[in-house]
Amino acid sequence: MLPYGVNATFLAKLEEIVGHAYILNDPNELLTYESDGLARLHAKPGCVLLPGSAADVQQIVRQCHQHRIPFVARGHGTGLSGGALPHPDGVLIVLSRLNRILEIDIANQRVTVEPGVINLDVTKCVAPQGYYYAPDPSSQLICSIGGNVAENSGGAHCLKYGFTVHHVVGVEAVLPDGEMVHLGGPALDAPGLDVLAALVGSEGTLAVVTKVTLRILRAPERVRTILAAFESTDAAGAAVSEFIAAGIIPAAVEMMDRLTIEAAEAAVHPNFPKAEAVLIVELDGTQSEVDGLFEIVEAICRRTGGTEIHIAKNNDERARIWRGRKAAFAAMGRVSPNYYVQDGVIPRTKLSEVLGRIRALEKRSGLRIGNVFHAGDGNLHPLICYDEQIPGQGDLAEKVGAEILQYCIEAGGSITGEHGVGVDKSAYMAKMFSESDLDTMQKLRCAFDPASLCNPGKVFPTPRLCGEVPGPYRQHPAERAGLAERM
Amino acid sequence: MREGTSADAVEGIIPKFVAEPASAEEVTATLEQAARDRLSVVTRGSGTKLGWGPPLQSIDILLSTARLNKVVAHRHGDLTATIESGATLANVNRELAAHRQWIPLDPYSGDRATIGGIVATNDSGPRRHRYGAPRDLIIGVEFARADGVIARGGGIVVKNVAGYDLPRLMTGSFGCLGVILTATFKLYPLTASSQTLVVDLRDTRQLAALAGSILASHLTPTALEFQTPPLRLLLRFESIDASVQQQSATARQMIDSAGLSARTVTGDDEAELWTRYGAPRAAGAAVKVSAMPTELASTLTLLDRLAAGNYSANGRAGLGVFVLHLDGDAAALEKIVVGLRESLPAGRGSAVVMKGPVDFRKQVDVWGPIGDGLPLMKAVKQRFDPDSLLNRGRGPGGL
Structure with missing residues (x-):
């Protein structure tokens, strides 16, 4: 049975817009589009459309608006917060053909x-x-x-x-x-x-x-990358504090802890030292600036207890270091059957305190937690390891993830630095923002989308409708399902 | 709240009331009263930009942020600071310098301009070339809505994608969406060394060629400015001393090989040069012009024709944004602005009147065409300030 609203007449109109080959509503074809990068959440859309032009997109959205059908736009589906999760009563607009x-x-x-x-x-x-x-x-x-x-x-x-x-x-x-x-x-x-x-x-x-x-x-004239091992994440964090105090803003400062180093090593062999923490520091800019500041960075790494210090001699070595870092998420599969990637932000100076809390949580929960950070800006990516086969562990991992977000909020940070709120974290928005903050954001949403059709149910904890919907009143799908009420 | 006097007048208009709240709660109380009694509110920082935008018809309440002037927090280890809107940029940067940090903004009249006014107008100066505009530096905002409710967006961390970007929405909104209470910025370390090269140019062709070759080079100037008349290019390098010396030497070579010569300005002379830089004509009008960087030279050539040489200009040669200073009567000024806009299609440039004689600003379309996004912007204004009480008619597009 077709979902509410997406009926045969509506589908025929959409097919007219995109052409037969680019409208999918066979359950098997829809399977690919049920989730984005956050695979534990899935929903089957009413149909999937692959428009070939901006004009097609405009016509699709017009149709959706006219018939009050919710729609979700999606790119390549790599998002990690369920932002591109389809609406079960709506249309999924896949933009992969708009690739020029x-x-x-x-x-x-x-x-x-x-x-x-x-x-x-x-x-x-x-x-x-x-x-x-x-x-x-x-x-x-x-x-x-x-x-x-x-x-x-x-x-x-x-x-x-x-x-x-x-x-x-x-x-x-x-x-x-x-x-x-x-x-x-x-x-x-x-x-x-x-x-x-x-x-x-x-x-x-x-x-x-x-x-x-x-x-x-x-592209900068010069790029230099240093990899330094430390005896603890605290020592590595102290080095980062000293860079900032010395007035240096590196192009990147990344930190990985023991578990993520091991995972990366197993997956892509970047030849990272075996240590409690590594820092990857990259400077870029003019040759004289990079060389001058690099000396200071290296000295700081040594002074703050950096043990093995490796300076990339060429682009290949630099690429190898970055391969190790960028593979860290996927590499967790080498050390754990399942893992849950968290994304939170803290003021950088709270790193040691929050890491301490995460360690205690690791002990208490019995789940291993690897940590990868953008250490320069306090963006944490705890990787919570669990085994789906063990009853209750998936839920426990989610609880652990939630608790880490609580630490981030208490430290004055954010529930997401780059993965977005999506569906995954909408429940935490009210912990980070006040009712009036959220209400103000709703005002913005209502200015763009008074009919609440554009990716509804994402970001905000309680779906609310805007009132003053232009055109004849129709019950919104969320209203009908008892999930929202009109403001 | 007190009654307004002639000392409070804005372009001859005496506000009925003047509010000088000392806390967020007092701002809320003022705005609640305004909403209840349908009183229009004009927000004032130190008044450096009150003459921007279309002229005011009347002012019910002039809300001054002068008493909201503290650095709320300088988190030097995190390179962030939260500042009350009425604090002047100059005072703030003096305070932040205790840890050798600063908000890297240098709009003209930065010595008097307040944080709130700078954010509300997204105003910047020469160092925008390297550090960006307020929009690029703001990470959090707290503001009072037209109904007095206090809302917050962003936060105190640099990296944060939770919720809609209210800080940037407020930036450049000319006070028409709310009264900014505090803004949080990411900071930069102060640099150790500075040097400015001044290159005299014969014509705009030389300007295009030299600016283009500097942009295509590996040099990382903090400012790349042009000024006219007389036409010249200014390059500023700020970094560790070794880098300033090397970049300056490389730039001088490029300038030499273009058959031009550079004067090097350092120390007090350099500070003096930049302090006075960009001073507007006391009377006259100022127009903010934006063009594609490669179309800067042709825009200046057009101006030579439109303004018959009776103009001065200075701005970001690398970004295509500059301030045009004009003299003349309202009709002549309008003709120049309109002529300029004809050469700047939507999205590829704009000419917005910043200041000027009241009769000129009454006559001219201050903002120029906003494009097909205007209905959306009106919808935003309507949701935030349904009775249009805040800076009525003064927001972008006359919101």
């Missing part, structure tokens, strides 16, 4: 792409001219720019270069009522409210982005 690089403007340092373009492909298309796209999430080989915009993706190098929001200068987007808007543009400072900044990181709840203009950067 539309314009490369080296002199003005701009690249315009469709949302399905892979993150790393942006860098690839400008690398021959000596440029790159800075945000580098670990999934950059497969994740899409549209997803990056939705999640405001970061990456190891965002300490110095910022997040997606710092690198998106303009978008074309379809609003939830089917209107197409152009926000920002290749030129800076387009007059108007910065609704573009609000759209970036809105986890697909405000609009569907169909074109993105990105800022690219000149």
